[in-house]
Amino acid sequence: MTMAAGAPGARAATATKDTSAFWNAGHRPTLIAAFLYFDLAFMVWVLLGPLAPIISKDLGLTPAQKGFMVAVPTLAGAILRLVNGLLVDRIGPKRTGAIGQVIVIAGLSFAWFFGVNSYEGTLAVGVVLGFAGASFAVALPLASRWYPPEHQGKAMGIAGMGNSGTVLASLFAPLLAKAFGWNAVLGLAVIPLAIVFVVYLVMAKDSPSQPAPKPVTAYLTVLKHQDAWWFMLFYGVTFGGFVGLSSSLSIYFTDSFGLTPVIAGYCTAACVFAGSLVRPIGGAVADTIGGIRTLTFVYALAAATLVAISLGTTSLPLALALFLLVMGTLGFGNGAVFQLVPQRFGAEIGIMTGLVGFGGGVGGFYLASSLGLAKQLTGTPQAGFLIFAVLALVALGGLTVVKSRWRATWGTGANGARV
Numbered sequence: 001m002t003m004a005a006g007a008p009g010a011r012a013a014t015a016t017k018d019t020s021a022f023w024n025a026g027h028r029p030t031l032i033a034a035f036l037y038f039d040l041a042f043m044v045w046v047l048l049g050p051l052a053p054i055i056s057k058d059l060g061l062t063p064a065q066k067g068f069m070v071a072v073p074t075l076a077g078a079i080l081r082l083v084n085g086l087l088v089d090r091i092g093p094k095r096t097g098a099i100g101q102v103i104v105i106a107g108l109s110f111a112w113f114f115g116v117n118s119y120e121g122t123l124a125v126g127v128v129l130g131f132a133g134a135s136f137a138v139a140l141p142l143a144s145r146w147y148p149p150e151h152q153g154k155a156m157g158i159a160g161m162g163n164s165g166t167v168l169a170s171l172f173a174p175l176l177a178k179a180f181g182w183n184a185v186l187g188l189a190v191i192p193l194a195i196v197f198v199v200y201l202v203m204a205k206d207s208p209s210q211p212a213p214k215p216v217t218a219y220l221t222v223l224k225h226q227d228a229w230w231f232m233l234f235y236g237v238t239f240g241g242f243v244g245l246s247s248s249l250s251i252y253f254t255d256s257f258g259l260t261p262v263i264a265g266y267c268t269a270a271c272v273f274a275g276s277l278v279r280p281i282g283g284a285v286a287d288t289i290g291g292i293r294t295l296t297f298v299y300a301l302a303a304a305t306l307v308a309i310s311l312g313t314t315s316l317p318l319a320l321a322l323f324l325l326v327m328g329t330l331g332f333g334n335g336a337v338f339q340l341v342p343q344r345f346g347a348e349i350g351i352m353t354g355l356v357g358f359g360g361g362v363g364g365f366y367l368a369s370s371l372g373l374a375k376q377l378t379g380t381p382q383a384g385f386l387i388f389a390v391l392a393l394v395a396l397g398g399l400t401v402v403k404s405r406w407r408a409t410w411g412t413g414a415n416g417a418r419v
Contacts, residue, residue, distance in 0.1 A: 027146045033203035034143040034159040037097055040196045041135035042165035044104060044189050045073055046280065048126060049166075049247035050173040050268060051182045053254040053261040058182070059119055062139040063212045063255075067372015069119070070247040071365045072126030077133020078361020084137035085354015090213045093142035101139065101197045103131045105190055112187030125186070128145055133243075133361065137354040144349055145207035146248045157283030157335040164276030166246045170269035174250075183361055204262075211273040211347065222348050222355065230402055231341055231352070232359030235397040238333035240363015241388060242275050243300065245327060247368045252381060257316050267316075275331030284337030291340035292403045292411075298333035299396035306389035310382045340419060344410050 010389040048055070049070045056066045080100075087096040107128030116125055143159035176185045222228045249271055253264035305326040313319050337356070345352040371384040411419030 027205060029203040030146055030205050030309060031143050031158060033200050034139040036196050037200045038135055038139035038159060040193055041132040042163045043168045045129050045133040046153040046166045046246050047173055047189060048073060048131060050170045050250045050265045051177055051185060052251050054177050054182050055122060059288030061119060063375040064372050065119055066251055067369045069122050071368035072123050073129040073133055074243055074247060074361050074368060075365035076127045076130020078365060080130050080134035081137040081354045081357035081361060084134045085351040088138055088141050089308060092210055093138045094204045094206050097138040100131045100134060100210045103280060104128060105193050108186050108190050112183060115183050131300050136357040140353045141349050142204060145209050154280060154284050157280030157304045166272040167269045167276060170272055171267045174265040178262060183337050222345060222351060227344055228355060229396055231356045233398055234395055235356045236359040237392050240335055240361030242327060242330040242365060243364035244367025246272050248371050267320055271327040274324045275327035275343050278328050279335040282332035283339050286336040287337035291336045292399060292419055294336040295333055295399055298329055298336060299392045303330045303389045303392035305362060305386050306392060307310055310386035310389060312382050343419060
C-alpha cells in the first residue's frame with residue numbers, strides 16, 4: 001500500500017530524508033568545529049557586557065562610559081571582520097581562524113597577568129576582544145563552502161548558532177567575578193578557549209572549493225554592487241540589534257530594576273539564548289519559504305516590539321517578555337539574511353561575510369553606545385530603543401524596494417534555493 005503524500009508518516013519520512021541529505025552533503029567535523037570556535041569566540045567577545053555593572057562600580061564609570069566600554073569590542077570586531085574576510089579568501093578560513101584565536105588567548109592572558117585598573121585599560125581589552133568578534137567572518141565561510149545552495153540556510157544557521165556563546169558569558173561571568181574578581185574572569189576565559197583551539201586544529205578542514213587568491217583590490221569590487229550595501233543594512237539591524245542588546249541588557253536590568261549583576265546575567269542569558277536558539281530555525285524557514293518573506297516578518301515584528309520597549313515599563317516580567325521576543329525575532333532574522341547572501345555572492349562569500357558582518361558590528365556598536373548616551377542625557381535609555389525601531393522600519397522599506405529585482409534576477413530559486 002502506498003502512503004499518501006500528505007500523511008503524517010510521509011511528512012516524517014521526507015523530513016528524515018532531508019535531514020540525512022543535509023548531513024551527508026558537507027563535512028560534519030568542520031561544521032562542528034566552526035560552531036565551537038564561533039561559540040567560544042562570542043563568549044569572550046561580549047564578556048565586558050555582563051561584567052559592566054561590576055566594572056563600572058569598581059572604576060566609577062558614567063553611563064556613557066559604560067555604554068562605550070561594552071560597544072568597543074563590537075566596533076573592533078566589525079572592523080576586523082573586513083580583515084578576516086580578505087584573509088579567508090587569500091589564506092583560507094582555517095588558518096585565519098587559528099591566527100585570531102592565538103591573538104585573543106594571548107591578549108586575555110596578558111590582561112589577566114598584569115591586571116586592568118582603568119577605563120582606558122578596559123577599552124584596550126575591548127579591542128583585543130574584537131578579534132574574537134571577527135570570528136564571524138571565518139566560521140561562516142568555513143562551514144558554508146562545504147554545502148550546496150539548498151542547504152546554505154541550515155549550514156550557516158548551525159555555524160552561526162555559535163552566537164549562543166553570549167549565553168555562557170551572561171551566566172558565568174558575573175558568578176566568577178563575584179567569587180574571584182572581574183580581572184580573574186579574563187584569565188579563566190583562556191581555559192575553554194585553549195581547549196576549543198586544539199579541537200579546531202584537529203577537526204576543521206578547508207573546503208576543496210576554496211577560491212584561488214586574488215589581488216586585494218579585486219575583493220573590494222563587490223562594493224560596486226548595491227546588493228552588498230543592502231545586505232550590510234539588513235544585517236546591521238538583525239545582528240546589530242542582537243549583539244547590541246547582548247552587550248547592554250545586563251546594564252539595563254541592573255539600572256532599571258535594581259537587580260544584582262548575577263540575576264541580571266540570568267535575565268540576559270535567557271534573552272540571548274532565545275535569539276541564538278532560533279537562528280538555525282530562521283535559516284531553515286528561509287530555505288523553505290524564502291529569505292525575503294522571512295525578513296519581512298522579522299523587521300515588522302522587531303520594530304513593533306522595540307517601540308513597545310521604548311515606552312518603558314516598571315514590570316520586570318513584562319520587560320523580560322518583550323526582550324525575549326525581540327531577541328528571538330532578531331536571531332531568526334540573522335539566519336534568514338545568511339540564507340540569502342551565499343545565493344547572491346557565492347563566489348565572494350569570504351569577503352561578503354566580512355562586509356555583512358561589519359555592517360552587523362556597526363549596528364551593534366551604535367545600539368550599545370546610544371543606549372548609554374541616551375541614559376546619560378535623558379536619564380533613561382528608552383530613546384535608543386525607539387531609534388533602533390525606526391532603523392528596523394528602514395530595513396523593511398529597503399527590502400520592499402529590492403525584492404522584485406532580486407526575484408527577477410539572481411533569485412530564481414536555482415538548485416532548490418529560494419529567496
